[in-house]
Amino acid sequence: MGVITSVTGPLAGYADQEIKGLRLGLEYATGGTMEVLGRPIEVIVEDDTGSPDVGKQKAIKLLEQDGVHILQGSASTPVALAVAEQAKLYEVIYMIDPAAGDQLTTTDFNPYIFRTGGNTTQDALTGGKATVENLGRTIVHLAPDNAFGTSSQDAWNPIFEQYGGTVIRNINAPLDAKDFATYLQQVIELNPEVLMVTWSGGNALKLFQQIGELGLFDRMKVTTSIGDRASLIGMGDAAVGMNGVVRYFYTLPDNPVNDWLVKEHIARYGEPPDLFTAGGMAAGIAIVEGIKKAGSTDAGDLIPALEGMSFEGPKGTYTFRPEDHQALQPMYFVELVKDPDHDYPIPKLVAELSPEETAPPVNVPGR
Structure with missing residues (x-):
C-alpha cells in the first residue's frame, strides 16, 4: 500500500x-x-x-x-x-x-x-442550518485560496442561503499565511453577525489566536469546522461557547x-x-x-x-x-466547553446527525 x-x-x-x-x-x-x-x-x-x-x-x-x-x-x-x-x-x-x-x-x-x-458538503449539511437559525443571518466566509477553500465556500454558502442567511463576502487567504490581520480587518469592516472560518493547516493556531486578539469573538459569532487539538489549544478559553461542526473528537x-x-x-x-x-x-x-x-x-x-x-x-x-x-x-454539531480534564476547550455534543441526514446530493456527471 x-x-x-x-x-x-x-x-x-x-x-x-x-x-x-x-x-x-x-x-x-x-x-x-x-x-x-x-x-x-x-x-x-x-x-x-x-x-x-x-x-x-x-x-x-x-x-x-x-x-x-x-x-x-x-x-x-x-x-x-x-x-x-x-x-x-x-x-x-x-x-x-x-x-x-x-x-x-x-x-x-x-x-x-x-x-x-x-467532504465539505457533509460538513455544510451538518452546520449550515444550525448556524443561520442559532447564530445569525449575515455571514462572511473566510477560507484558504486553494481548491479546498473555494469548494468549501461553494458547499456551505448555498446552504446558508437556503435557510435564510446572506453571505456578504467570501475572503480567501493564502494557505501558508503567517499573518491574518489584513483579512480579519476586512471582516471587522464588513461587520457580519457570523464569521464562518474554513481552514486547514498548522497555521490555524495563528489564525484563531488573531481572531481572539482582534476581538472578533466579542464582535460577532465565530463558527467553524472544529479543528484538531492544536487548533483547540490555540483558540483557548475565548472560544468557549462557540458552535461548529467536528468530524471527530475522541470523546464523542x-x-x-x-x-x-x-x-x-x-x-x-x-x-x-x-x-x-x-x-x-x-x-x-x-x-x-x-x-x-x-x-x-x-x-x-x-x-x-x-x-x-x-x-x-x-x-x-x-x-x-x-x-x-x-x-x-455520522456527523457532529458541537459546542466548545470548558472541561476539568482538559486544558483547552473541548467539543460537547449538541446533535449527532445520521449518515442519511448529511448525505450530499449525488453530483457525478453521467451517474
Whole structure:
C-alpha cells in the first residue's frame, strides 16, 4: 500500500494523524496479524510536500517502482486530485482521507476513488442550518485560496442561503499565511453577525489566536469546522461557547471500535487520537474489509466489492455510496466547553446527525 500525504509542510500534523490512524486500522481489521488473504500488508509512505506535482511523481514512483496495489491519502485536496488521475491511469484503488474537497466525489470523480473522509458538503449539511437559525443571518466566509477553500465556500454558502442567511463576502487567504490581520480587518469592516472560518493547516493556531486578539469573538459569532487539538489549544478559553461542526473528537463516539482506538492510541503515543486519526483508521479498516470481500487486490474486483459496502469504524457505521463512492457516516454539531480534564476547550455534543441526514446530493456527471 502506498500512502501519499503531506509529511512536511502546513498539513504535516494532519498527515501524522492520518498515518497513525491508518496503521491502527489495518491492525484492528486484521486482528493484529497485519495480513490479509494470507499475505503481509506493507505500508510505504511518501511525502507530497503539499505539492500536486510532487504528489503525482510520488504516485508514479509507488506504482511503477514499488508495485503497490492500493493508494491512500492525502491531507491536501489539490494533491488528491493529482493522485486520483494516476490511480485512474494505472487502474488502482485510491482510498482518500482526509482530503475533503467535494470535487473528488463530484465533478472530478473517477471509479477508482473511494473516500472514507467526510467532504465539505457533509460538513455544510451538518452546520449550515444550525448556524443561520442559532447564530445569525449575515455571514462572511473566510477560507484558504486553494481548491479546498473555494469548494468549501461553494458547499456551505448555498446552504446558508437556503435557510435564510446572506453571505456578504467570501475572503480567501493564502494557505501558508503567517499573518491574518489584513483579512480579519476586512471582516471587522464588513461587520457580519457570523464569521464562518474554513481552514486547514498548522497555521490555524495563528489564525484563531488573531481572531481572539482582534476581538472578533466579542464582535460577532465565530463558527467553524472544529479543528484538531492544536487548533483547540490555540483558540483557548475565548472560544468557549462557540458552535461548529467536528468530524471527530475522541470523546464523542460510543462504540467498541472507538474504545479500542482511544485505548491503543494513548498506550502507544501518550495522547488520545486526534481529528484525522479516526479517518485514517476508517481507511485502513475499509481497505482490509474490501480485500476480504473481493478476495483480491485488483481494482476490477475491489470496485464492485466496495460499492455499497458498510463497515464499522470509529464513528460508527460507514457506507460507500455506489453512485459516488463517498462514505456516508455520522456527523457532529458541537459546542466548545470548558472541561476539568482538559486544558483547552473541548467539543460537547449538541446533535449527532445520521449518515442519511448529511448525505450530499449525488453530483457525478453521467451517474
